[in-house]
Amino acid sequence: MTGTQKVLLAVEGITKAYPGVVANSDVSFEIREGEVHSLLGENGAGKSTLVKMIYGLVKPDSGRMTLRGGAYEPRKPGEARASGVAMVFQHFSLFDALNVAENVALGMENPPRLAELASRIRQVSEEYGLPLDPSRLVGDLSAGERQRVEIIRCLLQDPKLLIMDEPTSVLTPQEVDILFKTLRQLSAEGTAILYISHKLEEIRALCDSATILRRGKVVASCNPREKTARELAELMVGETLTPPARTGKAPGPVALDVTGLSVASPNPFGTSLQNIHMTVQKGEILGIAGVAGNGQDELLLALSGEIRTAADAVKIDGRGVGDLGPNERRRAGLVAAPEERLGHAAAPDMSLTENALLSGAVRKELVKGGMIDWPATRTFAEGVVKDFDVRTPGIGTAARALSGGNLQKFVIGRELSQEPSVIVVNQPTWGVDAAAAASIRQALIDRAAAGAAVVVISQDLDELLEIADRFCALNGGRLSAPRPVQGLTVDEIGLMMGGAHGMEVAHVHA
Amino acid sequence: MDLSAINPAVLIASLMVSATPILLAAIGELVVEKSGVLNLGVEGMMITGAICGFAAAVETGSPVAGFIAAAVGASLLSLIFAVLTQYLLANQVATGLALTLFGLGFSAMIGQGYVGMKPPLTPDLRIPILSDIPVLGEILFRHDLMVYVSLALVAAVWAVLKYSRVGLILRAVGENHDAAHALGYKVIRIRILALMFGGACAGLGGAYLSLIRVPSWTQGMTAGAGWIALAIVVFASWKPWRVLLGAYLFGGITVLQLNLQAAGVKVPVQYLSMSPYLITILVLVIMSANRSRASLNAPASLGKSFHASY
Numbered sequence: 001m002t003g004t005q006k007v008l009l010a011v012e013g014i015t016k017a018y019p020g021v022v023a024n025s026d027v028s029f030e031i032r033e034g035e036v037h038s039l040l041g042e043n044g045a046g047k048s049t050l051v052k053m054i055y056g057l058v059k060p061d062s063g064r065m066t067l068r069g070g071a072y073e074p075r076k077p078g079e080a081r082a083s084g085v086a087m088v089f090q091h092f093s094l095f096d097a098l099n100v101a102e103n104v105a106l107g108m109e110n111p112p113r114l115a116e117l118a119s120r121i122r123q124v125s126e127e128y129g130l131p132l133d134p135s136r137l138v139g140d141l142s143a144g145e146r147q148r149v150e151i152i153r154c155l156l157q158d159p160k161l162l163i164m165d166e167p168t169s170v171l172t173p174q175e176v177d178i179l180f181k182t183l184r185q186l187s188a189e190g191t192a193i194l195y196i197s198h199k200l201e202e203i204r205a206l207c208d209s210a211t212i213l214r215r216g217k218v219v220a221s222c223n224p225r226e227k228t229a230r231e232l233a234e235l236m237v238g239e240t241l242t243p244p245a246r247t248g249k250a251p252g253p254v255a256l257d258v259t260g261l262s263v264a265s266p267n268p269f270g271t272s273l274q275n276i277h278m279t280v281q282k283g284e285i286l287g288i289a290g291v292a293g294n295g296q297d298e299l300l301l302a303l304s305g306e307i308r309t310a311a312d313a314v315k316i317d318g319r320g321v322g323d324l325g326p327n328e329r330r331r332a333g334l335v336a337a338p339e340e341r342l343g344h345a346a347a348p349d350m351s352l353t354e355n356a357l358l359s360g361a362v363r364k365e366l367v368k369g370g371m372i373d374w375p376a377t378r379t380f381a382e383g384v385v386k387d388f389d390v391r392t393p394g395i396g397t398a399a400r401a402l403s404g405g406n407l408q409k410f411v412i413g414r415e416l417s418q419e420p421s422v423i424v425v426n427q428p429t430w431g432v433d434a435a436a437a438a439s440i441r442q443a444l445i446d447r448a449a450a451g452a453a454v455v456v457i458s459q460d461l462d463e464l465l466e467i468a469d470r471f472c473a474l475n476g477g478r479l480s481a482p483r484p485v486q487g488l489t490v491d492e493i494g495l496m497m498g499g500a501h502g503m504e505v506a507h508v509h510a
Numbered sequence: 511m512d513l514s515a516i517n518p519a520v521l522i523a524s525l526m527v528s529a530t531p532i533l534l535a536a537i538g539e540l541v542v543e544k545s546g547v548l549n550l551g552v553e554g555m556m557i558t559g560a561i562c563g564f565a566a567a568v569e570t571g572s573p574v575a576g577f578i579a580a581a582v583g584a585s586l587l588s589l590i591f592a593v594l595t596q597y598l599l600a601n602q603v604a605t606g607l608a609l610t611l612f613g614l615g616f617s618a619m620i621g622q623g624y625v626g627m628k629p630p631l632t633p634d635l636r637i638p639i640l641s642d643i644p645v646l647g648e649i650l651f652r653h654d655l656m657v658y659v660s661l662a663l664v665a666a667v668w669a670v671l672k673y674s675r676v677g678l679i680l681r682a683v684g685e686n687h688d689a690a691h692a693l694g695y696k697v698i699r700i701r702i703l704a705l706m707f708g709g710a711c712a713g714l715g716g717a718y719l720s721l722i723r724v725p726s727w728t729q730g731m732t733a734g735a736g737w738i739a740l741a742i743v744v745f746a747s748w749k750p751w752r753v754l755l756g757a758y759l760f761g762g763i764t765v766l767q768l769n770l771q772a773a774g775v776k777v778p779v780q781y782l783s784m785s786p787y788l789i790t791i792l793v794l795v796i797m798s799a800n801r802s803r804a805s806l807n808a809p810a811s812l813g814k815s816f817h818a819s820y
Contacts (some may be wrong), residue, residue: 057692077694093692095685097810098678105675106682107693 005032008192009054009072009085009161014063016049022216023049026063029211029221031161036183036193038203038224040236041213042433047196050213051163054194055087056080067161081109084160088150088167096139096269100149103138107153117156125152128182139269143292144175151182162186163194168202169459172291173494180206198236199462200229214238237434251469252282255453256303256334256422257315261322263302271295271477273302278472278479280422280453285444286482287468288457289497295477296457297339300426303455304336305329316422330362333421337411339430341404345411348400352392355399356381356414363418380417388413389439405436412440416447423447426457441467461493473497516769522649522762526657527723529761531556531715531732533660535739536746536753537667538711543743544671545704546684546811550606551591552712553736554613559584559713560720561617564629564727567717573632577656577717584713585706587613592702599815614730624727632656632722656718661754663711668750680704684809687816697816712736738787745794747807752797760790 010030016023024046031037039047052058054065056074065072067083074080077087094103101118105111112120118134125132130148138146147167154162164183168176183193183206197203203210203224210224212235220235227235261276273295280286290296301307303314304326311320316332324332338344346355357377361367366377381395388409392402399407412428428444429437445467448454457474458464464471465485472482475498483492535552542549549555562583567576591609594600632654641651671677680700683690687697719735720727738760746752763786771782 056694077692081694089689089692093689095682095689097685097807098682102678102682105678106690106695111675 005034006068007031008033008035008068009194010066011050011054012064012066014050014053014060014065016053016058016060024053024060025216027213027216027218028063029218031192031194033160033192034187034190035209036187036195036207038207038210039194039196039213040198040200040203040210040224040232042198042236045213045236046216047213048165051087051165051194051196054080054161055085055163078109081107081157081159084158085163086154086157086159086161087163087165088147088154089165094138094146094149097137099135099137100132100141101134103149104134104153104156107150108157120156121152124155128152128155128185129178130182142294144171147171147179155186159191161192161194163196165196166198167195168197168199169292172497173461173490175291176202200224200232203232204229212236233434251284252451254279255282255317256280256455257318258303259313259315261302261309261313263298263307263309265295265298266301266307267297270298273298274477276302276479278455278482280455282421282451282453283448284470285448285454285456285468287464287471287485288455288474288479289461289464289471289493290457290459290474291497292459294474294498296426296459296474298477299474299479300336300338300424300457303334303424304338305334327362330359330418330420334424335359335363335415335418335420335422336424337415337426337428339427341407341411342400346399346407349398351398352385352390352395352402352410353378353381355410356384356395359414360418363420381414384410384413384417387417388443405432408432409436409440412443416443420447420452422453422455424455424457427459428456429458429460429463437463461490471496515773516766519645519648521765521769523652525758525762525765526649526653527761528765529757530657530660531718531723532735532739532742532760533664533754533757534656534715534718535712535736536742536757537660537663537750538708538715539739539743540746540748540750540753541667541671541680541711542704542708543812544684544748544809545680545701546687546809546814546816547595547701547705548602548606548813549588549591549609549705549708550603550740551588551609551613551736552708552739553732553734554610555584555587555709555712556613556716556719556736556739557617557730557732558587558613559716560731561621561624561716561727562713563717564624564627564720565620567629567721568624568627571630573630573721576629576721577714580713580717581710582713584716585709587616588705588709588712589702591709592705595815596698596701596705599817602813602815610736618729621727621729625729627727629721629725629727632725654722656714656722659714664750664754671750681809684811687811687814691816691818697818701816712739715739738790741791742794745791745798747798748809749807752794756790756794759793760786763789 007030012028014027015025027050041047049058053060056077056079072083074083101114101121104121105114105117111117121132121134130152132148132152138149167179171179187193195207207224210222211218212220214236224232258276258278261273263273265272271294302309305324306326309322311323313322316334319332321329321332342348347358357366357372360380364380366373366380378395385392385395390410391406412425415423428440444454444456456464456468468485470482471485471488472480473496480496535556539549539552559580563576563580566579567573591605594605595602634652634654637651641647671681679695683695683697683700691697716732719731724731742753742756746756767782767785771779
């Protein structure tokens with residue numbers, strides 16, 4: 001596949017700066033027809049900005065692009081689509097309250113009538129093994145199905161270059177396999193694919209060539225099949241990574257006991273929890289996997305106390321707390337860090353000190369007789385900043401001014417610093433760079449070693465396999481039976497996550 | 511008390527006239543809210559339309575010129591809101607309230623010279639043949655042009671939102687402005703056009719009050735009609751035909767309670783006066799009682815400022 005085909009897209013010396021940060025600096029690479037090309041880099045390495053320029057959402061400051069030898073300067077996504085460039089987004093491009101056909105129509109320049117479009121959606125989705133009902137509301141679809149909508153939207157326009165931004169973050173391993181078969185079929189038909197990811201094994205399995213970005217610059221180009229995952233990771237991060245250290249210790253008595261927990265989702269498109277059972281012992285980390293939207297948010301809300309249930313559904317150290325709110329549960333020893341940092345875990349416009357107070361007041365006794373003990377609160381906030389290496393000008397800085405990784409370190413650190421007996425975190429390293437992610441994982445392991453029961457809900461399988469002792473998966477609001485992590489295969493994990501959710505392998509053209 | 515003085519046919523005919531200002535303002539606001547913007551300045555735009563229309567009609571002697579001036583005037587006022595909220599990212603609620611206060615004051619200032627004047631008469635259309643149908647002709651086919659324009663607007667808004675590409679894009683922008691932007695739609699431009707349409711409709715509604723319904727100019731003559739229009743849009747779950755129902759219900763009960771007052775019903779006047787507000791809200795609340803389905807129809811980006819982050 002490499003070397004023989006004509007160059008489809010060439011990017012030469014592209015630079016794009018935003019106030020205070022250079023997102024891309026003199027980036028050059030080329031993609032050949034039918035090639036699967038990977039853009040590899042950490043969060044914030046400039047991958048997204050680069051593809052947004054190729055898709056016409058952002059104008060480069062300097063540099064040029066050519067498509068099939070001709071100048072290519074898309075001023076808007078419509079022009080990019082007209083030139084045969086299509087993009088599957090990671091987030092933000094579907095409309096929950098509209099149906100599949102309407103969503104597809106919105107991504108096309110000159111869509112046919114809806115009835116005709118619906119039959120074409122059926123036909124193309126059958127052809128590529130991505131079954132879809134055009135009349136369903138997108139809000140009711142699973143994460144994998146939503147991605148199908150995006151892919152079909154692109155395929156209907158017969159693209160020459162398909163850009164995929166982190167497409168597998170919402171899929172089970174089985175669904176990933178099927179997606180890869182579809183992509184290989186497209187590649188065999190001559191469509192070039194620009195594949196953005198930081199998942200190294202996937203890139204090694206799928207891609208013909210890779211361009212590695214670090215801090216906005218191209219640091220290497222290579223054939224990913226000739227490198228080990230570790231070599232790729234070090235090119236991407238620019239330093240040697242130390243995997244978290246574990247101490248093998250026998251877990252203690254049960255600290256968190258969840259029995260028959262059923263909760264209706266507060267969100268119209270959410271997933272209700274059905275009859276969840278689990279126990280977590282002191283000193284143990286339970287990893288909960290699952291594709292986004294299978295009840296993770298609801299589980300965190302039910303454990304943290306934002307949704308209340310029957311008292312005996314959730315027990316901490318043998319005491320029923322299901323009917324108590326978050327502050328009473330904190331008093332009982334349970335702390336929680338939700339996925340959404342800004343607006344849920346932290347109040348964006350309040351300072352770090354105030355944010356520390358909001359969750360730490362109960363356990364750290366920062367409020368005395370109705371008055372806030374500011375000196376103690378500042379000491380607590382400063383301790384979190386210091387212990388968890390939060391990079392901030394000071395504890396008076398507003399939460400929204402911190403970068404995602406730093407705020408995440410602060411949020412997790414704030415909870416872990418309260419000497420909890422039970423810790424519940426959802427997506428603890430989502431959107432966090434590799435170094436910060438490693439330190440957050442280490443902190444969770446250390447807390448477990450110190451005797452806390454830890455529940456980590458995450459969509460990052462590698463993370464769970466790295467830190468968890470036992471593993472289970474949420475699928476459609478149900479929790480699978482936990483299994484020890486040792487000896488689990490990726491296939492078994494995939495089946496726990498719900499298998500292929502009804503997807504089929506692409507039908508090969510006759 | 512003499513209820514026999516109330517003629518049902520006349521009652522229905524006059525409820526259509528009574529409901530038209532609110533219907534016009536509400537259908538405009540529905541389009542605005544479907545695009546994801548909450549403009550609380552409907553009252554201010556209505557009263558601005560009322561005085562612009564009145565002044566233009568008096569000066570030119572033509573009601574048509576009056577209605578055009580009303581649409582343009584209120585649309586310009588909504589443009590102020592558009593610039594403040596779409597470009598300068600001002601808070602939509604606060605800006606909308608300010609727009610109402612500004613419109614009330616501004617219209618009072620312009621209107622000083624027009625108090626006590628009579629506007630030129632807007633003729634009723636007697637639609638040939640149809641208007642001669644007994645009873646039905648009297649109810650439906652002897653109104654002025656604007657009554658039919660308002661009904662046509664409801665039908666047009668419904669059809670455009672449901673079937674056309676423009677309507678789909680408008681709904682998409684109101685549903686998820688980040689996604690719409692990522693697909694290359696001009697979120698701010700679409701919202702500004704929607705706001706101007708909403709302003710023009712509110713202006714027509716205001717002018718209908720000052721030129722046909724009342725017809726004269728008094729300060730603050732909209733008397734809360736804009737707020738009722740806003741409430742009707744929400745309780746109608748952003749559905750055009752339910753907006754029509756809500757507006758006609760409100761208009762109908764307004765006319766009915768006036769008739770009851772005139773007939774000397776032994777209910778305190780205050781209760782009768784509040785009844786249109788109470789009953790309209792109550793009926794629409796009951797209709798939209800299924801919360802999950804109502805929220806499905808609500809534009810998910812309603813009231814949120816959009817700022818392209820890249």
